[in-house]
Amino acid sequence: MIAQDMIAAGAALQDRTPDGAPQVFDLRIDHAALSDHPSRQIVRHVQQELLMRTYQNRFVLLPQVDAPGSVVQMLHDRYDPKATHALDGYRAALEEALIEPVVNDLRPGIAGQGVEDYIAGMLDGIRKCPPSAFLTWLEGVPQGEPYYRNFLIQSSADLLAEASASAMGVIGEFGAPQSALFRILIDEFGYGTHDKKHSVLFRDTLRGFGLNTEYNGYWPIFDTEALHLHNVIHYLFQSPRNLFRQIGFLLYAETSYQVSTGQHYRYLKRHHPQVDGTYFGEHAHIDIHHSDMVINEVVKPLVARFGAEVGTEVILGAELTRLAFAAADRHALAVCQAFEAARLDGAATFAAPLHDASGQALVTPDTAERHDGKVQVGGMGLLHKAADFAAFPAGSTGRLHVDV
Numbered sequence: 001m002i003a004q005d006m007i008a009a010g011a012a013l014q015d016r017t018p019d020g021a022p023q024v025f026d027l028r029i030d031h032a033a034l035s036d037h038p039s040r041q042i043v044r045h046v047q048q049e050l051l052m053r054t055y056q057n058r059f060v061l062l063p064q065v066d067a068p069g070s071v072v073q074m075l076h077d078r079y080d081p082k083a084t085h086a087l088d089g090y091r092a093a094l095e096e097a098l099i100e101p102v103v104n105d106l107r108p109g110i111a112g113q114g115v116e117d118y119i120a121g122m123l124d125g126i127r128k129c130p131p132s133a134f135l136t137w138l139e140g141v142p143q144g145e146p147y148y149r150n151f152l153i154q155s156s157a158d159l160l161a162e163a164s165a166s167a168m169g170v171i172g173e174f175g176a177p178q179s180a181l182f183r184i185l186i187d188e189f190g191y192g193t194h195d196k197k198h199s200v201l202f203r204d205t206l207r208g209f210g211l212n213t214e215y216n217g218y219w220p221i222f223d224t225e226a227l228h229l230h231n232v233i234h235y236l237f238q239s240p241r242n243l244f245r246q247i248g249f250l251l252y253a254e255t256s257y258q259v260s261t262g263q264h265y266r267y268l269k270r271h272h273p274q275v276d277g278t279y280f281g282e283h284a285h286i287d288i289h290h291s292d293m294v295i296n297e298v299v300k301p302l303v304a305r306f307g308a309e310v311g312t313e314v315i316l317g318a319e320l321t322r323l324a325f326a327a328a329d330r331h332a333l334a335v336c337q338a339f340e341a342a343r344l345d346g347a348a349t350f351a352a353p354l355h356d357a358s359g360q361a362l363v364t365p366d367t368a369e370r371h372d373g374k375v376q377v378g379g380m381g382l383l384h385k386a387a388d389f390a391a392f393p394a395g396s397t398g399r400l401h402v403d404v
Contacts, residue, residue: 003034006046009090010034013053016083022063023214025078027053030362041224041364041394044098048227051094052157055234056216057084059164064214098228099235106319115303115311119251119295122318126256132263134333144271146350147336149209150379153218153353154226154332156206158233159279160215162199163188165237169246177247180297184250184290201279205268208275210352211379220360221353221378225331225395232324236317244302244310248317250294256325258287334393339380347388351381360399365392374401 010031017027029049033042061078062071110118130136134151138144158165163185170182190196203213212218236242236249262284268277303311342348353376363375363386371386375398382401383389389398 003038003043005090006043006050007031007034009050009087010046012083012086016077016080018077020068022065022067022074023216023219024061024063025074026216026219027078029053033362039364039366041366042362044395045224045227045362045364045397047094047098048224048231050090051098051231052227052234054087054091054094055165055231055238057087058168058238059161061161061215095235099232102323103316103320106316106323110312110315110319113312113315114308115299115314118311118315118318119299122252123255126259129259132260132329134329134336135263135267137333137337138267141340143350145209146380147340148267148272149211149352150336151332152206152209152211153379154222154328156202156211156215156218157222157226158230159202160199160213160217162202165234166246166250168237169243172240174243175301177298177302180293181247181250184254184293187286187290196282198279198282201276201282204276205279208272218353218379220399221376221397223331223335223378223395223397224364225328228395229324229328232320236320242317244313245317245320247294247298247302248314248319249321250290251299251314252318252321252325254287254290254294256322257283258285258291261287331393331395335378335396336380338392338396339377339383342383342388342391343381347385348377348383349381351376353379360402363389363398363400365390365394365396371400375399376401 006029010029013027013029014031017025030042030046034046038046057079067074138147141147166188167185170178170185172178186192188198190198190200194200206213233249236246261280265277265280265284268275268280299311299314303314339348343350360376361371363371368375368386368389373386375383375386375389377383377389377392377396377398383398386398386400389396392398
């Protein structure tokens with residue numbers, strides 16, 4: 001997809017975002033950054049932004065705080081059928097550029113694997129995996145809160161509407177496995193009790209760190225790798241052709257979450273006992289059951305009915321998920337380590353992110369030398385000189401700081 005197409009798409013999204021629009025109705029992307037010799041990292045970031053906007057076309061969103069004007073008109077404008085159809089038109093090309101090459105690279109390595117052997121190996125690998133490298137590193141950092149705050153912000157791209165993507169995988173009619181998947185979905189939505197809905201529990205954790213709880217509230221400081229992870233999830237669930245790969249996502253995610261969320265729950269108890277960590281504690285408990293349900297009530301019956309090709313698709317979805325999670329974890333740690341190195345050198349300062357960083361210029365490591373001034377890096381703080389951002393890993397993004 002060429003830059004001119006993305007510029008046109010971004011201009012249309014900007015035109016659909018009125019001044020003062022609630023953050024959930026703010027559709028803008030960084031298309032202006034493409035107009036003057038865009039770098040490879042700038043292009044990839046804007047591609048990820050645009051792909052996420054196509055996926056958000058199908059989310060029902062309302063602001064948490066009432067905004068001036070007619071909410072009916074806002075919905076009509078936000079979901080205008082011609083405009084949403086035009087935006088959807090970019091999706092296939094973006095998926096082909098950003099996600100499908102990874103899928104194609106995975107195919108040779110999983111050819112001939114049986115799904116039962118894969119599941120046994122996956123379960124054993126997750127049980128034996130070392131503790132989170134990010135949390136292990138954080139244990140040794142004297143001031144860890146800004147780094148954990150950044151982790152929460154980057155995660156919020158998905159978790160503030162948790163399970164909305166996977167909800168698209170349970171509509172239709174496909175037998176008893178559908179009912180098992182729906183029971184998992186009900187749990188994610190708090191089994192009908194709003195205060196127990198997982199996205200609401202995550203908001204409680206965000207409030208403990210003084211963070212914005214509005215969906216898309218931190219859109220300007222989502223980095224490229226965070227957007228990529230959440231786009232992979234949507235790629236799987238927004239097309240029925242990926243049904244068995246969706247199940248592979250759930251197989252890996254529900255199994256790994258029971259371990260990773262337990263680690264985060266214990267970390268919060270040790271270092272931030274005043275913060276409500278119920279979100280993580282709930283997952284550590286309930287995902288044990290979800291993993292068993294996916295294996296025994298979904299994967300095994302479908303493979304028994306339709307054969308080994310279904311198992312191959314399940315493995316493909318699980319492996320795509322594993323790679324996306326691992327890449328996001330490595331990146332999250334590398335960004336925090338780069339900021340900590342700059343801080344120890346006196347080149348960076350902790351600072352809470354603005355609740356609205358829209359309108360501030362996008363900076364990537366391969367464009368850092370083009371800018372002067374300070375750069376806000378995620379939820380961590382400020383680099384004193386933009387040029388120092390060149391030392392950060394690819395996929396990092398910053399915003400040219402504007403004093404307010």
